[in-house]
Amino acid sequence: MFRKILVANRGEIALRVICACKELGIATVAVYSEPDRNSLHVRFADEAVCIGPARSSESYLNIPQVISAAEITNVDAIHPGYGFLSENANFAQVCEASEITFIGPRPDTLELMGEKDRARREMKAAGLPTVPGSDATIEGEEQLAKEAARIGYPLILKASAGGGGRGMRVVRSQEELLVAYQTARSEAQQAFGTPDVYAERFLEHPRHIEFQVLGDRHGRVIHLGERECSIQRRHQKLVEESPSPIIDARRRRELGARVVRALEKIGYTNAGTVEFLMDADGSFYFIEMNTRIQVEHPVTEMVTGVDLVKAQIRIAAGEKLEDAAGPLDFSGHSIECRINAEDPETFAPSPGLVKNYVAPGGMHVRVDSGLYTGYKVPPYYDSMIGKLIVYGRDRDECIRRLKRALEEFVVEGMKTTIPLHQNLVRDPEFLAGDYTIKWLEQWLAKNAA
Numbered sequence: 303m304f305r306k307i308l309v310a311n312r313g314e315i316a317l318r319v320i321c322a323c324k325e326l327g328i329a330t331v332a333v334y335s336e337p338d339r340n341s342l343h344v345r346f347a348d349e350a351v352c353i354g355p356a357r358s359s360e361s362y363l364n365i366p367q368v369i370s371a372a373e374i375t376n377v378d379a380i381h382p383g384y385g386f387l388s389e390n391a392n393f394a395q396v397c398e399a400s401e402i403t404f405i406g407p408r409p410d411t412l413e414l415m416g417e418k419d420r421a422r423r424e425m426k427a428a429g430l431p432t433v434p435g436s437d438a439t440i441e442g443e444e445q446l447a448k449e450a451a452r453i454g455y456p457l458i459l460k461a462s463a464g465g466g467g468r469g470m471r472v473v474r475s476q477e478e479l480l481v482a483y484q485t486a487r488s489e490a491q492q493a494f495g496t497p498d499v500y501a502e503r504f505l506e507h508p509r510h511i512e513f514q515v516l517g518d519r520h521g522r523v524i525h526l527g528e529r530e531c532s533i534q535r536r537h538q539k540l541v542e543e544s545p546s547p548i549i550d551a552r553r554r555r556e557l558g559a560r561v562v563r564a565l566e567k568i569g570y571t572n573a574g575t576v577e578f579l580m581d582a583d584g585s586f587y588f589i590e591m592n593t594r595i596q597v598e599h600p601v602t603e604m605v606t607g608v609d610l611v612k613a614q615i616r617i618a619a620g621e622k623l624e625d626a627a628g629p630l631d632f633s634g635h636s637i638e639c640r641i642n643a644e645d646p647e648t649f650a651p652s653p654g655l656v657k658n659y660v661a662p663g664g665m666h667v668r669v670d671s672g673l674y675t676g677y678k679v680p681p682y683y684d685s686m687i688g689k690l691i692v693y694g695r696d697r698d699e700c701i702r703r704l705k706r707a708l709e710e711f712v713v714e715g716m717k718t719t720i721p722l723h724q725n726l727v728r729d730p731e732f733l734a735g736d737y738t739i740k741w742l743e744q745w746l747a748k749n750a751a
Contacts, residue, residue, distance in 0.1 A: 303619050304328050304379045304403070308372045309343065311383030312362060314670045314688060315595070316343035319381045322611040331375045333368060335361035337680040342672040349375050356682040362386045365393050372402055379403040379618060381611075385684070388594040389416055405618040406572050407593045414568070415591045418462045419500040425576075425588045428564035433579065433587040435502025446483050449501050450476065456506070459483060461490035462498040467537030469493055472504055507738045508579040510534065511546055511586070513561045514602045516613055517570040518623040525558040526606050527632060529575075529598055532739045533726070535649070540719070540742065541726065542598035543637040544605050547697060547735025548580075557586060573599075573614050579739075597640065597689070600670060604636035604693040634693055635700040639708070639723040641671070641688040643679050646722040647750070653681040657715035662707035666693035669711075679716065687718070697735070701727055725749070 306329040309319045316332060320343055323330045332347035337356045344350045351371040354361030361367065363386055372380055380402055382388035391412035397404040406412070415421045419439055426432045436449045439462050450457060450473070459482055461469025469490030471482040487497035510531040517523040530546035531539045545554070561576050575592040599610045608627050616626035643652045656677045661669040671688030673679075679687055692707055694700030708724045726732055729745065 304615065306331065306348075306375070306377045307379045307381055307405070307615070308333065308368075308375065308377040309347070309381050309383065310362070310368050310387055311381075311385070312338050312341060312343060312683065313672050313686075315383040315385075315597075316341075317346060317672050318670055319383060319611055320346050322609065322615065323381075326612060326615060328615070331371065331377055333362070333371050335682075337682060340677065342674060342677075351375060356680065358386065358683070365390075365396055368393075369396055369400055369402075373400065377402065379405055379615075381405040381615070382594065384594050384597060389592070391416060403618050405614050407574065408569075408571060411568065411570060412593050415574075415593045416463060418460060418464075418590050419498075420462075421591055422500075422588065424568065425564055425591070428567045429560055430564050430576075430588040431586055433502040433505065433589065436500045439498040439500050440483070443480065443483070446479065446501075450479055453501055453503050456504040457501050458504040459486040459499045459501050461486065461494055461496075462500055463490065463494035463496050469499060470537065505579055505581050505587070507740055508532075508581050509546075509548070509737075510539075510577065510739050511549065511580050512575045512577040512596075513558060514596075514599070514610070515561060515565055515570065515574050515576060516610070516617065516623060516627055517565055517572060517574070518617050518626060519571055519620055520622050521566065521569070522623050523562045523565045523570055524623055524627070524630070525561050526602050526608060526610075526627075526630065527558070528554060529601055530735075531598065532737055533732075533742050534739050535742050535746070539598065540640050541637065541723070542601055543635065543697075543700075544601040545632075545635065572617050573610055597686070598638050600668060600689065600691040601636040601638045604666075604668070604691060605632060605634055607631045634695050635697040636691060636693045637700050637704050638689050638691045639704070639727075640686050640719070641690060641711070641713070641723075642685040642719045643687045643716050644685050644719055645717045646719050651681065651685050652717040653679040653685075654716040655679075656713060658712055659714075660710070660712035662690065662710035664703075664707070666703060667707045668692070673713065687713075690723075701733065 308331040320330045330347045332350040333353045353367040387393040391409045394404040394409040456474045459471045471486040473482045491497040514526040529544045533541040578586045613627045659675045668691040692703045
């Protein structure tokens with residue numbers, strides 16, 4: 303087992319990893335930017351190193367600074383959390399060259415899955431269904447026209463190197479095609495450093511279903527069930543739950559087995575998430591794989607009893623899955639609400655001083671957050687300031703507990719999305735599990751009218 307781990311992240315996920323390390327008896331090092339000096343993850347770590355100013359490119363994304371912090375504190379592993387450097391193949395290679403274990407997949411796997419068009423081809427060859435689309439990035443207007451004619455409209459252009467809605471454009475007619483292509487390439491270049499995009503058929507009203515996986519260094523892969531992530535705004539998830547309200551046990555076994563076989567073929571290691579779109583006719587299509595721990599990992603932990611972050615660390619230390627993860631015990635239902643420092647009506651960022659913070663409690667209620675009374679939320683990073691996760695014996699009990707917990711949650715001094723979640727969990731369609739990835743934006747438009 304590792305002696306000391308550096309956590310190359312900030313906020314709630316950095317704190318989450320530090321807590322897992324403490325329970326494993328592993329010393330921790332936090333890195334932080336200047337505005338994060340008073341963050342909880344800095345306070346809770348055994349050591350802390352400032353790695354630069356507010357700008358992420360000069361701190362959390364600055365590989366030389368992170369590696370220097372790791373070397374001067376003499377760590378033997380780095381956990382990247384999610385975002386920032388978590389899926390950066392170059393960073394994983396630098397860790398290897400520095401004889402520091404990267405707690406995540408191998409660099410070649412990160413590179414493979416980081417190229418979305420290449421990942422689609424690989425997963426298709428490994429037996430997973432994919433949305434009909436281009437087999438490679440689109441090079442030039444002539445190829446663009448040919449691919450559009452072959453795929454048909456509507457289609458969607460996507461950045462090859464990233465996700466989260468950036469570098470993504472829906473095209474409904476030939477007249478829109480060229481402008482959309484140019485815009486998508488420009489956004490992709492700005493967000494990911496490469497303008498490469500690919501095209502695929504656009505599914506009008508799909509659901510977003512993803513499977514959590516773990517793979518050890520001994521050739522074994524398992525899945526830990528699915529998460530329903532269809533409640534999204536502009537491709538950003540707001541609510542996740544496990545299991546999905548519409549996936550039965552037979553479908554879970556069948557698709558889960560295909561996911562496991564596909565990842566065994568590529569020799570996948572550590573934690574990952576295989577993401578699908580489910581069409582209205584029940585067809586599943588692989589869209590991408592996230593080669594890291596996900597924001598929404600706690601709902602899987604709640605229904606399986608597996609600590610995914612500890613499993614990541616144990617797998618990276620060479621343990622077999624049966625030891626790293628322990629026995630799986632699928633039971634009950636869990637829902638997560640992302641709490642963002644945003645205006646719940648306009649979604650404008652709302653950073654500021656936390657004047658009063660009271661987290662909900664009680665049986666099967668969990669809050670992952672770095673907030674405390676007196677903390678000043680900086681304006682430089684993602685607006686997510688916490689996650690409320692609840693568990694119930696079934697979905698109905700889970701929702702009732704979620705309603706109660708949301709009523710107890712107090713964050714004063716800034717606007718948050720707590721009121722939005724309070725309204726969402728009372729909507730009849732949400733209660734029935736009847737929603738797609740378009741549902742939230744339609745719901746917001748209806749309630750704004």
